[in-house]
Amino acid sequence: MSAQQRRLQEQMRKLGYQPAKKSQFxxxxxxxxxxxxxxxxxxxxxxxxxxxxxxxxxxxxxxTYRASNANIRITCKRTSIQRMSIKEQIKNYVKYQxxxxxxxxxxxxxxxxxxxxxxLEINKSQSIEFFVGSLSDGHGEFGSQISSLIxxxxxxxxxxxxxSVPLLALSLTLKDNLKxxxxxxxxxxxxxxLIDTRLSGASLLSLIIVNNMIYCSNLGDSKxxxxxxxxxxxxxxxxxxxxxxxxxxxxxxxxxxKEVDRIIKKGGKIDQAIxxxxxxxxxxxxxxxxxxxxxxxxxxxxxQIGKSIGISADPDFLEFKIPKSGYLLIASTGLWEKLDILMxxxxxxxxxxxxxxADVDKATxxxxxxxxxxxxxxxxxxxxxxxxxxxISLEK
Numbered sequence: 001m002s003a004q005q006r007r008l009q010e011q012m013r014k015l016g017y018q019p020a021k022k023s024q025f026x027x028x029x030x031x032x033x034x035x036x037x038x039x040x041x042x043x044x045x046x047x048x049x050x051x052x053x054x055x056x057x058x059x060x061x062x063x064t065y066r067a068s069n070a071n072i073r074i075t076c077k078r079t080s081i082q083r084m085s086i087k088e089q090i091k092n093y094v095k096y097q098x099x100x101x102x103x104x105x106x107x108x109x110x111x112x113x114x115x116x117x118x119x120l121e122i123n124k125s126q127s128i129e130f131f132v133g134s135l136s137d138g139h140g141e142f143g144s145q146i147s148s149l150i151x152x153x154x155x156x157x158x159x160x161x162x163x164s165v166p167l168l169a170l171s172l173t174l175k176d177n178l179k180x181x182x183x184x185x186x187x188x189x190x191x192x193x194l195i196d197t198r199l200s201g202a203s204l205l206s207l208i209i210v211n212n213m214i215y216c217s218n219l220g221d222s223k224x225x226x227x228x229x230x231x232x233x234x235x236x237x238x239x240x241x242x243x244x245x246x247x248x249x250x251x252x253x254x255x256x257x258k259e260v261d262r263i264i265k266k267g268g269k270i271d272q273a274i275x276x277x278x279x280x281x282x283x284x285x286x287x288x289x290x291x292x293x294x295x296x297x298x299x300x301x302x303x304q305i306g307k308s309i310g311i312s313a314d315p316d317f318l319e320f321k322i323p324k325s326g327y328l329l330i331a332s333t334g335l336w337e338k339l340d341i342l343m344x345x346x347x348x349x350x351x352x353x354x355x356x357x358a359d360v361d362k363a364t365x366x367x368x369x370x371x372x373x374x375x376x377x378x379x380x381x382x383x384x385x386x387x388x389x390x391x392i393s394l395e396k
């Protein structure tokens with residue numbers, strides 16, 4: 001008996017299995033006139049007699065680990081394979097969605113056309129519906145063209161990914177695959193287009209919703225947050241917030257100490273712009289002793305001059321399990337910089353839960369209009385604003 005067979009036998013004994021004694025009966029050659037050659041004896045495998053206690057344990061193991069391949073879903077690397085019906089488990093929980101894009105105004109009241117690319121899609125692959133929301137905010141002379149191309153490239157590559165990667169491995173490999181897609185987009189924008197990307201570029205914020213999971217990847221200063229009701233908030237009369245807010249990504253701009261440190265180490269300069277001999281406005285990135293690129297964003301596609309002084313094209317990634325039904329708000333930096341969070345709560349509260357698409361659309365327009373009011377208080381104009389509001393319902 002080999003060492004492996006002995007270890008297996010010991011494990012079976014611990015589970016209550018009692019091996020039967022080896023049979024004493026053996027086949028013998030038939031005694032006839034001429035000599036016959038017999039086949040060699042074959043080792044007899046021991047039969048296993050299962051005690052009542054062992055039978056119970058065996059049944060438990062079978063029901064936990066065994067299932068047909070069509071109904072297996074690996075939830076994560078550290079959990080055991082569980083028996084689940086893909087048809088029942090993988091659903092599209094996005095119920096309503098609405099978007100709005102608003103143009104900006106400069107200080108002389110001239111129109112600044114919105115150059116963002118905003119996309120909301122529900123796609124289907126391998127009989128699974130999944131939601132994709134993306135927001136690309138361009139900057140520079142060719143920023144609008146770059147943001148449109150980025151969105152087109154991204155949706156195209158994402159559809160290829162969902163069609164080619166087996167469903168069971170998708171969630172385990174999504175982070176690495178999204179990073180590869182971002183790298184491919186950067187290479188296409190710089191090397192395979194005729195667009196001048198020296199001082200032009202764009203950000204990209206992406207939200208993928210599969211079942212009750214949100215996968216967020218971000219490059220730039222747009223932001224997404226999930227708002228849902230909590231029993232603890234409702235039971236506390238002193239609580240002024242109406243929703244629990246979960247921010248789904250970091251913002252890559254000059255307000256982040258980590259981002260600023262990288263820019264400075266790469267030789268970039270962080271300072272305010274000079275207007276009429278005085279410094280004013282937010283901190284921006286500059287090539288030392290030059291008047292460019294003059295942007296606040298620290299990560300983006302394109303902007304090759306900015307890349308030489310520390311601007312990066314490496315995205316962040318976050319995976320979030322939706323705890324309750326609620327609102328997903330995706331917006332450009334113009335909304336998050338100016339609109340008070342209590343105002344966002346109030347608008348969402350007045351339209352929660354939405355009874356139809358019209359309620360979500362109403363809340364979307366209110367968020368956009370209130371943001372514009374806060375921007376133009378001092379008569380200095382407003383930036384262009386893009387936002388999407390998505391209601392996710394986990395109710396069956």
